[in-house]
Amino acid sequence: MAERIYVFKRFERFWHWSQAGLIMFLMLTAFDIHGTYTIFGFEKAVAYHTTAAWTLIGLWVFAIFWHFTTGEWKQYIPTTEKVVAMMKYYLVGIFKNAPHPFRLTTLRKHNPLQRLAYLAILVCVGPLIWVTGVLYLFYDQWAAWGLGSLSLEWVANGHIAGAFMMLAFLIAHVYLTTAGHTPLAHIKAMITGWEEVD
Amino acid sequence: MGHLFNRAALALCCAGWLVATGPVLAEEARPEPKPLKLTTTADHAKFKELQKTFNSGPEVTKACLACHTEAAGQIHRTKHWKWEYLNPDTKQTLGKKTVVNNFCISVASNEAACNSCHIGYGWKDASFDFKSEENVDCLACHDTTGNYKKPSGLAGNVVTKDMEFPPGSGKILKAIDLSKIAQKVGKSSRDTCGACHFFGGGGDGVKHGDLDSSMSAPEKELDVHMDATGLDFTCGTCHKTSSHDVAGSRYTPTAKDSKGAHLRGKTDNGNPATCVACHNNAPHKSVARLNQHAGKIACQTCHIPSFARGGIPTKMTWDWSTAGQLDAAGKQITKKDAKGRIIYESRKGDFTLGENVKPEYVWFNGNVTYTLITDKIEKSDQRVPINKIGGSPSDGKSMIWPMKVFRGSQPYDPVNKTLVTPHTAGNDDTGYWKNLNWDKAIAVGMNTSGHPFSGKIDFIKTEMSWPINHMVAPKEKALGCAECHSKDSRLAGIQGVYIPVRDNNKLLDTIGWAVVFLTLIGVIGHGAMRIVTARRH
Numbered sequence: 001m002a003e004r005i006y007v008f009k010r011f012e013r014f015w016h017w018s019q020a021g022l023i024m025f026l027m028l029t030a031f032d033i034h035g036t037y038t039i040f041g042f043e044k045a046v047a048y049h050t051t052a053a054w055t056l057i058g059l060w061v062f063a064i065f066w067h068f069t070t071g072e073w074k075q076y077i078p079t080t081e082k083v084v085a086m087m088k089y090y091l092v093g094i095f096k097n098a099p100h101p102f103r104l105t106t107l108r109k110h111n112p113l114q115r116l117a118y119l120a121i122l123v124c125v126g127p128l129i130w131v132t133g134v135l136y137l138f139y140d141q142w143a144a145w146g147l148g149s150l151s152l153e154w155v156a157n158g159h160i161a162g163a164f165m166m167l168a169f170l171i172a173h174v175y176l177t178t179a180g181h182t183p184l185a186h187i188k189a190m191i192t193g194w195e196e197v198d
Numbered sequence: 199m200g201h202l203f204n205r206a207a208l209a210l211c212c213a214g215w216l217v218a219t220g221p222v223l224a225e226e227a228r229p230e231p232k233p234l235k236l237t238t239t240a241d242h243a244k245f246k247e248l249q250k251t252f253n254s255g256p257e258v259t260k261a262c263l264a265c266h267t268e269a270a271g272q273i274h275r276t277k278h279w280k281w282e283y284l285n286p287d288t289k290q291t292l293g294k295k296t297v298v299n300n301f302c303i304s305v306a307s308n309e310a311a312c313n314s315c316h317i318g319y320g321w322k323d324a325s326f327d328f329k330s331e332e333n334v335d336c337l338a339c340h341d342t343t344g345n346y347k348k349p350s351g352l353a354g355n356v357v358t359k360d361m362e363f364p365p366g367s368g369k370i371l372k373a374i375d376l377s378k379i380a381q382k383v384g385k386s387s388r389d390t391c392g393a394c395h396f397f398g399g400g401g402d403g404v405k406h407g408d409l410d411s412s413m414s415a416p417e418k419e420l421d422v423h424m425d426a427t428g429l430d431f432t433c434g435t436c437h438k439t440s441s442h443d444v445a446g447s448r449y450t451p452t453a454k455d456s457k458g459a460h461l462r463g464k465t466d467n468g469n470p471a472t473c474v475a476c477h478n479n480a481p482h483k484s485v486a487r488l489n490q491h492a493g494k495i496a497c498q499t500c501h502i503p504s505f506a507r508g509g510i511p512t513k514m515t516w517d518w519s520t521a522g523q524l525d526a527a528g529k530q531i532t533k534k535d536a537k538g539r540i541i542y543e544s545r546k547g548d549f550t551l552g553e554n555v556k557p558e559y560v561w562f563n564g565n566v567t568y569t570l571i572t573d574k575i576e577k578s579d580q581r582v583p584i585n586k587i588g589g590s591p592s593d594g595k596s597m598i599w600p601m602k603v604f605r606g607s608q609p610y611d612p613v614n615k616t617l618v619t620p621h622t623a624g625n626d627d628t629g630y631w632k633n634l635n636w637d638k639a640i641a642v643g644m645n646t647s648g649h650p651f652s653g654k655i656d657f658i659k660t661e662m663s664w665p666i667n668h669m670v671a672p673k674e675k676a677l678g679c680a681e682c683h684s685k686d687s688r689l690a691g692i693q694g695v696y697i698p699v700r701d702n703n704k705l706l707d708t709i710g711w712a713v714v715f716l717t718l719i720g721v722i723g724h725g726a727m728r729i730v731t732a733r734r735h
């Protein structure tokens with residue numbers, strides 16, 4: 001019989017879903033601005049994108065505070081343990097109904113691949129997007145900040161590259177939510193906070 | 199008892215109030231004196247000196263100068279009088295007297311016609327006395343009646359007795375009543391400036407594109423400042439004039455005004471006619487991002503979305519090389535377009551016209567270099583610039599500006615390699631417009647302007663740029679972001695600046711979408727395999 005453990009606390013769930021909504025909205029407006037399609041049009045899309053970005057920054061202030069005060073930041077410390085096993089599982093085991101090599105606990109709620117992926121997002125893609133995004137917003141301040149030699153083209157292209165990486169991550173992330181012991185198990189856990197473990 | 203006392207006190211107070219306010223009420227009921235519309239303290243109609251018959255323009259001027267003793271001297275120092283201007287940067291001698299353009303080409307030998315727009319009387323040839331005070335035309339700028347007219351062909355003189363002109367034509371020029379006009383003088387207006395500046399190039403709206411007769415009483419949509427029922431600016435509101443010298447110049451324009459708004463009391467020799475002179479350098483209150491844009495983009499670029507918006511077309515091209523065609527009877531012909539607008543005249547050649555024209559955009563730093571009659575030109579695929587617009591994205595002095603670029607083909611001397619100054623207007627044997635003979639017209643014109651002419655004639659393609667400044671739309675009608683931030687950007691030709699969307703990196707997009715697509719294929723494949731293998735188990 002499956003055991004239920006409480007993995008995602010209330011704030012964490014709130015943070016996850018509001019962040020998910022904001023990021024998807026940022027994606028939607030991003031490619032509108034980029035000229036891929038027209039939903040709001042450039043002018044409105046820029047305004048919405050900017051507002052959503054500031055909202056997400058606000059949310060992050062709370063999330064960072066929460067991670068440090070609760071010690072949850074440790075969940076993102078990378079580990080090499082079972083990384084190969086996880087890769088083997090996704091490449092082979094999952095098709096053979098093999099047991100999941102990782103057993104999650106409240107203290108280790110991300111599998112080793114998740115840890116690595118989230119850490120990559122946190123230290124690579126995230127900063128790329130945020131640094132270039134904030135620079136983009138404060139383009140007129142560059143000279144005052146001593147960044148006069150910065151190239152708008154590079155900043156813009158960095159932001160766009162980050163957006164593509166984020167979109168690829170989003171696709172993989174959404175797909176892997178179905179890789180629990182039932183297709184909706186992980187999503188349920190992220191809604192209720194309770195994950196069933198074997 | 200106390201109650202009664204209170205009532206008595208109240209009654210007394212009321213009576214007192216009535217006494218106090220009674221006379222005021224009565225005064226308010228009296229009819230207001232009719233407001234005087236004078237903008238000065240002098241009613242010229244009351245001046246004995248003006249209550250007489252004037253037989254010529256100079257007679258009026260003498261009367262003006264009797265009181266305004268220094269006015270003619272002030273006028274004598276201006277471009278409007280001299281038609282001459284020394285550009286302090288390029289050292290070129292410019293001015294209408296000297297420059298050659300690609301409209302009616304040049305003034306020399308055509309003074310009688312062109313100089314109906316001179317603020318003087320009698321400039322018919324080089325012998326005109328520029329020191330004469332009485333030849334200054336006060337009324338051209340100070341008429342308020344709208345009746346003051348200076349017909350073409352009379353060298354700037356006015357008609358005080360009905361006359362047949364040209365002689366033998368049967369056309370009668372009507373006399374104007376100078377006395378009435380002189381008694382009603384006032385400040386300059388859109389109409390007085392417009393009498394010449396709306397009609398430059400030989401007709402309404404021909405030359406500028408942003409100045410035509412629709413601007414004499416524009417609606418807000420056409421010009422937010424001159425809006426006749428709104429702010430009602432005259433030209434002089436911005437072209438703030440001191441000692442009769444009108445500010446703002448097309449020879450040395452202010453392309454980038456970084457000095458901020460002009461304050462009273464502040465010593466300031468800057469151009470008062472720029473947008474910044476009133477609006478400052480950071481005028482956008484709610485969207486700071488637009489102030490960023492204002493660092494590189496002239497206000498006019500976004501706030502004048504198109505020119506010739508008032509229903510009057512402006513000339514966009516003029517091909518003199520096709521002039522001279524005659525009909526079967528040997529008469530001059532005129533061709534019109536579907537709207538009845540002239541697109542060909544034997545004496546002028548082919549035109550194209552434009553309305554609601556999107557400007558062309560260039561980096562502009564305010565330096566304008568003219569191709570003068572003394573400059574050598576080469577016939578090539580490149581058009582000869584009548585006025586070369588200076589500017590670059592990196593000189594720190596340039597802004598992105600809207601221009602009307604007027605393109606034409608005009609006669610030149612292929613041996614001496616210079617532009618030429620043909621004699622066009624004139625009721626004589628050599629004026630091109632009457633005789634359609636370039637040889638005579640150019641020989642006489644070049645002789646008059648004093649430049650060598652080989653006798654050989656060819657046509658050369660030229661272009662002239664006109665910075666667009668007027669017809670400022672209300673802010674709601676300013677350019678939207680996507681006009682420039684799109685793949686078919688208005689600023690397609692602007693180099694040296696990264697414009698998001700216009701300059702999207704194709705390689706980055708290809709790689710980005712490839713990564714996204716492969717991820718999608720990967721998860722779909724993985725998911726499909728999971729479904730298939732799950733069934734097998």
